[in-house]
Amino acid sequence: MVRPGGRSARVQESVHAAARELQAELGREALTVPLVAARAGVTPSTVYRRWGDLQELLSDVAVEHLRPEELPADLGSLRADLGAWAEQFLDEMASPAGRAYIRDALLGNPDGSNAGQCSAFAADQIDVVLARASERGEAAPDAEQVIDQVVAPMMYRILFRPSRLDAAYARALVEHTLAQP
Incomplete structure (x- = not known):
């Protein structure tokens, strides 16, 4: 919207x-x-x-809440930047409030546009991290690879298997992604 x-x-x-x-x-x-x-x-x-209806309103409120307010931290390397971003993303999304917002964004959205916006927010943040890495001359995966190997597993775990969701899990996903050729 x-x-x-x-x-x-x-x-x-x-x-x-x-x-x-x-x-x-x-x-x-x-x-x-x-x-x-x-x-x-x-x-x-x-x-x-x-x-x-109320559910569509709550979905719209959720999307606005999930919109990032700041650019990802620039810590000087792809590993540090992507790791910090993944930790923060997981922390926010796995919180009780984050889970409620995810649920609302999905439930009150029959055409899927709110879910698409939330996905675009994450992709935009990842693009910033990857562009910085590229500017520094670092080899970097593409955004879709990061979404598939970092964001998707976190979202699955948040929604269906919410145990062991911590900074170590986020960092392990990033390390695995960066180790790919």
Whole structure:
């Protein structure tokens, strides 16, 4: 979803903020479109017209939360940069809040565009790390290889086998990827 401007942006921000606040105060189970709309100062029809239902709204809120706010750290080498990025990605996504946002991004998104945006966020971050490595003259895998060998296993484990998800696991995935010819 392209970030809107003007009134539309203000409505989106107030509805997103209301959804986040109410979820923190009341829990996810108590959320309703009328509650979110009242907190945001809009009518329920505004929420329904823009998002369709509560799950699509929560999916949109999740995508905005999952959007990285900073570029990956530049630590001077591909191994250090990609390792630090993988650790941070795993830490954020494997947290209870991260898992809830992943679930919401996927559930309220019948056409898959929100999942695609989340995937693009990770790919963009990886592209930054790989471009820096290339500028330093380091050999680097392509972004799809990193997604397949670092991001995909982490996401699978986060969603289906959430044990042993720590920095060592993230670093091992990076080491394995960098060892590939």
